[in-house]
Amino acid sequence: MDYLKLLKEKVNLLVLNSSIIMVVVGFGFLCVSAQKDWGENWKIPQNLIQNLGGAIFTAGALSFVWDMAAKRAFLDEVLAKVNLSQEFQKAGIVKITEWDNITSLNWKAYFEGVRELDIFFTYGRTWSRTYTSELKELASKKEVCIRLVLPDNNDPFVLGELSRLFCIEEKELKKRIEETADFFQNLRKPNGAKIDVYFCEGIPFFSFYRFNDIAVVAMVTHRRERGVKIPTFVCEKGGTIYNYIREDFEDMIKRAKPAAIPRQP
Secondary structure, three states: OHHHHHHHHHHHHHHHHHHHHHHHHHHHHHHHHOOOOOOHHHHHHHHHHHHHHHHHHHHHHHHHHHHHHHHHHHHHHHHHHHHHHHHHHHHOEEEEEEEOOOOOOOHHHHHOOOOEEEEEOOOOHHHHHHOHHHHHHHHOOOOOEEEEEEEOOOOHHHHHHHHHHHOOOHHHHHHHHHHHHHHHHOOOOOOOOEEEEEEEOOOOOEEEEEEOOEEEEEEOOOOOOOOOOEEEEEEEOOOHHHHHHHHHHHHHHHHOEEOOOOOOO
């Protein structure tokens, strides 16, 4: 570390000295070319020295300014971006987008080759209906495991808070949660996927979908108007966000209660 610091100081001193020398030499050339005792026959050399002096002086001045201020600011910005990139890599974020409609992400690509699908949302009616065919295909595969966690449909506090958040009457909200639970349980088929549905206490402040080694995390808006573009993150296994999502989901499963036998569609 001391060697690198010493080397950096030497390089900075060398650049600084070179800049000063260039400024002095350039200024000297300009002074010489400004003399009035140049004869008519020496106009070309005079102009050449003047232009050369101006170029050297300008280069030296710019080099001095760059070394004293601009270079440090540039390096600080580069280092900041490098650190930010490292933070993104540590978090495992591979994409940041906006969820302004159900097709903002290439969901069908995430469904391909899925063996583990974990879902946590309030009721996700639109999402479930949009990708019914993909969910049915997954449900037909014996090696697939689908787990869904929904808010507790019998908790007055949870229903009350979510009702205010989504501007939906508690009775209607409870109905939508139960319809989603029934929808997923009715996907079960003989020799098909293992499908578990749970109700968990707590208010969802985000929703997420884990497709094997990829997790999609979407924020929950507190605004009343529709059409809000919601920040959405796509994260990969090994990152802090993916690990958090998986550990959080497993903890919810431990505290959750299994959904009752579904009503027939």
